[in-house]
Amino acid sequence: MVTQVKDKVKGAGTLVSHVSDVLRQAILNGEYAPGDKLPSEAQLTEAHGVSRTVVREAIAFLRYEGLVEARQGAGVFVMEPSRLSFSPRNTNRARLSSDLEVLEIRTPIEIEAAGLAAQRRSPAQEEQIYDHHAMLFACIEAGNSIREADLALHLAIADATNNPLFRQYLETHGNAAIPQSKIVNGNKAEAETAYRRLIHQEHEKIVLAISNGDEEAARNAMRDHLKGSQIRHRSLLREEHLGRSIGQ
Structure with missing residues (x-):
């Protein structure tokens, strides 16, 4: 039974990643030009042989990356090149500062969402x-x-508020809505894995509190998670600043 559950989970995650990857590549290759409307949810569901939930999550990731935008009553459209916010970049001071600014705004909103x-x-x-x-x-x-899994979890929590504005907030803030998960420098696989496990543990406290219907614990767990993210980002900012100073 445990194996079946794990297979189901991994399968669902793989399907979402597959659909988002296919659509992302189509956009970047010019198959869907800026301003073009993507196929409807029903068309994508049929074309990829997946559920509507998978399609919605895949589109959410593209919105998260700033590749597409949803227009109420009209559909999902590819954004203009000048507005594309998806750009894989190395960690730098400007990026971290931006993440910190988003985290400061995001914290009270997501604390309320958890409660x-x-x-x-x-x-x-x-x-x-x-x-x-x-x-x-x-x-x-x-x-x-x-x-992608990080964003999907936060979107699921936002949905559980039954107030659509919480999901809208996360979806419309582009790739800054969920700060980078890789907080370590270089190819330090062990350190990166340890960081990801820490994030998982923080999320677990939030999930259990929500499941138990414990509003106060859910708020506290989300506060600890996002405050922890701010501390970790500030720590990396200091390390980068010191590194640059020594190198001068």
Whole structure:
């Protein structure tokens, strides 16, 4: 039974990644030009042989990267090149400062979201939160990036508030909504894995508090998680500053 659950989780995560990768490549290759409308949710569901949930999560990741935008009542459209915010870059001071600014705004909003999720989540929403938390762990175990799984978990928590503005906030802040998961420099695989496991543990406290309907614990766990992220980013800023000073 445990093996079946793990296979299901890994399979769902793989499908979301596959669909998002295919659409991302199509956009970057020019198959979908800026201003073009993507196929409808129903068309994508049929074309890729996946569920609507998988398609929605895949589109959410593209919105998260700033590649597409949703227009109410019209559909999902490819953004203009000048507005594309997706740009894989190395960690630098400007990027970290931007992440810190987002974290400061994000913290009170997501603390409230966690509390409301503990109050309002439905059984189905609670299951979604558990599923996405499991996907995050599966990514860690496989040594894969946790960015998509991280965002999916926070979106599931936002959905559990039953207030669509929480999801909208996360989706419309581009790739800065979820700061980079790789906080260590260089190819330090062990340090990176340790960092990801720490993130998983912090998320686990949030998930359990929401499942238990403990509003106060959910708020505290989310506060600790996001405050911890701020501390870790500031620490990296200091390290980079000292490194640059020594190199001068």
